[in-house]
Amino acid sequence: MGGSVIQRGPPPFLSSPIVIARNLREHRHLVSHFIRRDFKLKYHGSILGYGWTIIEPLVMTGVFYLLFAILSTSVDPHRPMHIMIGFLTWYFFNGTITKSTSSLVGKSGLIQIVYFPRELFIISIVSFEALTLILSLLIVIPMANYYDLAITWRVVYLPISMIGIGLLGSGIGFFTSILQARIRDVEHITGLVLKTAFFLSPAFWTMENVQRVPAQYLDIYLYANPMAVFMTMARSAFNGHPLGISESHIASAFLVSIVTFYLGSIFFMRNERKAVKYL
Amino acid sequence: MRGTAIELKDVGLDFPMVRGSQKLLDVLIGFFTRRSRSTEPSNASPDLGASVLGWPAVQNADCYRVLIRNDDIGDVVDKIEVRGTRYSFDWNVREEGARYRYRIQFRVEPGGDWRDTGPYAELPPPEKTDSKDATGVEEVDDVRKRHFRAIDGISLKIKRGEVIGIIGENGSGKSTLLRLIGGVYAPDFGEVITEGRVTMLISLGAGFESHLTGRDNVMITGSIYGVEQKKLERMVPDIIEYSGINKEFVDQPLRTYSSGMRSRLGFSIISHLEPEILLLDEIMSAGDYDFRKKSEKRILEMVEGDATVVIVSHDVDVLKRLCGRVFAMREGKLVTGGSFEEAVAVYRS
Numbered sequence: 266m267g268g269s270v271i272q273r274g275p276p277p278f279l280s281s282p283i284v285i286a287r288n289l290r291e292h293r294h295l296v297s298h299f300i301r302r303d304f305k306l307k308y309h310g311s312i313l314g315y316g317w318t319i320i321e322p323l324v325m326t327g328v329f330y331l332l333f334a335i336l337s338t339s340v341d342p343h344r345p346m347h348i349m350i351g352f353l354t355w356y357f358f359n360g361t362i363t364k365s366t367s368s369l370v371g372k373s374g375l376i377q378i379v380y381f382p383r384e385l386f387i388i389s390i391v392s393f394e395a396l397t398l399i400l401s402l403l404i405v406i407p408m409a410n411y412y413d414l415a416i417t418w419r420v421v422y423l424p425i426s427m428i429g430i431g432l433l434g435s436g437i438g439f440f441t442s443i444l445q446a447r448i449r450d451v452e453h454i455t456g457l458v459l460k461t462a463f464f465l466s467p468a469f470w471t472m473e474n475v476q477r478v479p480a481q482y483l484d485i486y487l488y489a490n491p492m493a494v495f496m497t498m499a500r501s502a503f504n505g506h507p508l509g510i511s512e513s514h515i516a517s518a519f520l521v522s523i524v525t526f527y528l529g530s531i532f533f534m535r536n537e538r539k540a541v542k543y544l
Numbered sequence: 545m546r547g548t549a550i551e552l553k554d555v556g557l558d559f560p561m562v563r564g565s566q567k568l569l570d571v572l573i574g575f576f577t578r579r580s581r582s583t584e585p586s587n588a589s590p591d592l593g594a595s596v597l598g599w600p601a602v603q604n605a606d607c608y609r610v611l612i613r614n615d616d617i618g619d620v621v622d623k624i625e626v627r628g629t630r631y632s633f634d635w636n637v638r639e640e641g642a643r644y645r646y647r648i649q650f651r652v653e654p655g656g657d658w659r660d661t662g663p664y665a666e667l668p669p670p671e672k673t674d675s676k677d678a679t680g681v682e683e684v685d686d687v688r689k690r691h692f693r694a695i696d697g698i699s700l701k702i703k704r705g706e707v708i709g710i711i712g713e714n715g716s717g718k719s720t721l722l723r724l725i726g727g728v729y730a731p732d733f734g735e736v737i738t739e740g741r742v743t744m745l746i747s748l749g750a751g752f753e754s755h756l757t758g759r760d761n762v763m764i765t766g767s768i769y770g771v772e773q774k775k776l777e778r779m780v781p782d783i784i785e786y787s788g789i790n791k792e793f794v795d796q797p798l799r800t801y802s803s804g805m806r807s808r809l810g811f812s813i814i815s816h817l818e819p820e821i822l823l824l825d826e827i828m829s830a831g832d833y834d835f836r837k838k839s840e841k842r843i844l845e846m847v848e849g850d851a852t853v854v855i856v857s858h859d860v861d862v863l864k865r866l867c868g869r870v871f872a873m874r875e876g877k878l879v880t881g882g883s884f885e886e887a888v889a890v891y892r893s
Binding site for chain 2: 295301305374376542
């Protein structure tokens, strides 16, 4: 056996996510191999292996905790945990976009010698990053235990926010991967934008820290940055606190994510053939 | 053995050409120094190319040129050196009503004497061209976008079980055609229809990761080639045995392998595929003498089996032995009709 039946009609338009889902179902083993390969490659030859998934956010949490202890007057008893969750969710978002951007260009050797649906690269990247997030969130459980935080129904916020981040990240990744094949500046641009966005998102601070900001600006901010909503939701899943974010903000954040993913998938499916010629 | 396995319907593929002014700095400099091109009146005459195909081929010829002679004044009016397989002659300099004839010359070494290949002949009428200029480069937007037509209107029907050979010089579009059939590229115009599972073999060890073990690489590469998971799991011991790689190496990272071992493993995966449509870029073989024999034999078995095969090769003997039909390719076109002798003659000319 071997080989794949190649059926490539005209590129899909409105049905792009459906086509992607169908390809994913058909090639699910390939995707699982890609994910396993990425995990093996991540930890090959390292002694601590999985430990690094936790050490890096731990160190960053320590640094920012100290920084806050010095600079800030507000008292947040759960700050280390909040910073940790903020970092980990940001890593999920950041990793998905960064790796997607270089995915087509980085795998050009493979792309040119065998055909399989190229959107599988993006799908396997976002799945890999989501699994990494789940594995590293394990460290938050003992933290929550330490703070005597009980599990509430708000735990469901965690998978929901992860879906939101995944859709947003892979949606952007669909765009940047194609653009990167065309213009290699895109990698630098996304890197820069993501660095800026890191400080503008509540990764090492929380929405409670910015209560001094007038309400109308916070309102605009929460519409403009869906990540702020998702990160706050992820935190709420662990500390059980109410969100403090209105329903319309939550709805807007998910709408932005879904629309980004939808448009991104259309863009990817329609331009992937042209992009391959630039590899 | 019935039906059509591969059908190409007037297929074409353009490649983008990267132009010089890609860098921002260059663009800025160009913006201030270059006069706007589009506003200049275009009085440049199209330089129509004529093909060299069908010319008498001269052994050891280094360079050809075409003399254009105006019979009315009885003088040579133009000497055009041939580049590649085309020469270009500006038809607009031709006087109305004058009779023109041409003769082809060649020389053996640069700077040597020009010798005639034959007497003067009637100059053929200009080729019909659309928007393309002599070099096959289509100008879309004269500053930024330029396309190179890599595959130029190929139509071909390949029956199930047929073995087709394609021969041509480097850059004639053979491998691109193979990738087009294999799905790596989608045609810009026309249609490629394949019926059956397609396996394209362009290089050994596709997708190998040097930090993963041999076994992991077999699994990943197998699934990249579209082998089903369960089949693959059953195949792995066979693949490893066939490759002849030591048991203790199988679970070692690929970077510990010698290059011969790598290509043996790569070949071993390929040899366990059972494609319905096989696309081959040269007859592959790998490893030392024994394995090379074994691998060549296996590829030939695959070719001679039930599969529909397209082989791209420079090896005339291999094509003669294996292929039912052989086509010569030049500048993205199939220039012969399928006979082996004709294709080889064009290839060698």
